[in-house]
Amino acid sequence: MAESKRQSIVGKVATPKVGPTKDVIDGDSILYKAVGARIKITCAPYENVLEGTLFTTCNVTNAIAINTAPAPPNPSALLASQPGDYHIIPFAHILSFELIGMGERVSGSGPGFDGALPSISKVDMDAIKSREEQTIREMKKRDAQKGKGVSKEAQEIFDAISRTLPTRWADTKIVVNDYVIVSPPYTIDNLQAAPGGERTLAQTCKILEAHFQRKKTAGNRAPVATPIAPRKGG
Known part of the structure; x- marks a missing residue:
């Protein structure tokens, strides 16, 4: 039956x-x-x-x-x-x-x-809501780390500094540790430090020097030739 x-x-x-x-x-x-x-x-x-x-x-x-x-x-x-x-x-x-x-x-x-x-266990809705809120916070944080209307080079400089020091965008300017401002075109000559920001200024200078040196070294590196296989049949 x-x-x-x-x-x-x-x-x-x-x-x-x-x-x-x-x-x-x-x-x-x-x-x-x-x-x-x-x-x-x-x-x-x-x-x-x-x-x-x-x-x-x-x-x-x-x-x-x-x-x-x-x-x-x-x-x-x-x-x-x-x-x-x-x-x-x-x-x-x-x-x-x-x-x-x-x-x-x-x-x-x-x-x-x-x-x-x-078997299907009861869904912990509080845990799901907590994970959702955490994901939203992380997405907002990542979005805040992306400059609006800036060049790729500017974003690379921001990322290089942010790996060492707390960094945020203020329009197109980079604010480091709330003491130093890096203005376009984001060179060492474009640094401004507030009183008490001497240490942050020195650290930012070192980071920028290392970043530009890496870029220069990569630009001077000779391209690697790709060998061409011999044609069959001569």
């Missing part, structure tokens, strides 16, 4: 209603009950087709996760030991899906998360 019911489910195609105003996928939906099963899913906007194991559906993030990694050659291998190639797909991008095979589940369990193998 169970086998005939399973076969009756496999192969059925369901096209969920999608769009920004659709209801969340709840415990009675086909996708929720298919967690752990093999599915083939068609996604907007280019009708890409993914086939794999439905890992989870989430009505908090309004997305599903599907593992498209091929199953290991040993059929007796535990599902938890299988490789993972996960794709996150928003509900609104799901055009259609096809249930092509039932997955491994805990014996006697009902549909959904509780019987899925490998």
